[in-house]
Amino acid sequence: MATFSAVTRQHLLQAIAEYDARGADDFRGVYGFAASTAYPLVHEGREYDSLAVLGVAHRYATGRLATADEFGDGPAALAALLRRRGFEVNEPAGVAVAAPARTPRAPRAPRAPRQTAAPTRRAAAPEREAAICPTCSTALPATGVCDYCG
Template sequence: MATFSSVSRQHILQALAEHDTRGGEQFSEVYGFGPAQDYALVHEGHRYPVQAILGVAHRFATGRLAPPDEFNSDIPSAVAIVRKRGFEVSEPPSAARVTPPRTPRAARTTRTPVTRAAAARDIPPAICPTCSMTLPATGICDDCG
């Protein structure tokens, strides 16, 4: 399974340039990718097949082509990788995200600010282990030393 952490924006741009040079049909034929899927990488007004571009970008990054069968089960991950590298990806109409209606937040409760004196009351005083007297701020018992 290919990992795409080494694929940078520059590698994707290289794959896009090669796609433009070869043409879409020959590009897919050379690298073994089928026809473009519903998802398309949109760059400078052109649409490119996400899987093919990412597979070839992987080749530029690692020297190994990520074969098409590695994408078939996880197209959303491929789309997410391309988006993280700063590219726009168009989705098929059926996969377009529908934003659920917002539900109002519950009223926030106001909290009473905690003063230093109140916080100090919550901390139990330090006790001398020998005579069981409360220790002064120095932490040294006045009686036991």
């Protein structure tokens, strides 16, 4: 079963753009999806086959097409996923949409202010003087051997 956590709104918009460019029948035919009228995705006033669009969006996100067999949670779960990505999904006739249950939260107790210690400053370490070659008066590298004199 495919996971759709990698599918973002942008991937879905790419799939919708391809759906528009190819047309519904060609889009489904190219990717091997049967026509589905359950839970149509609505974008800018047009309806799209939500299973086909989500399967192709999975391809944009992961590089692998999600086939119809991999939608194990059912079309209602996929409709919920599309809603979480900011899309409108129409319900099939005779299906009531339950409002999300919200549980009231208890008020939080105020927190005590944090005690912060005063920042401590370290004294700056004095700079080391560069070693100088006694022959040519050039600064010596870290090896201590002059590059010019050897």
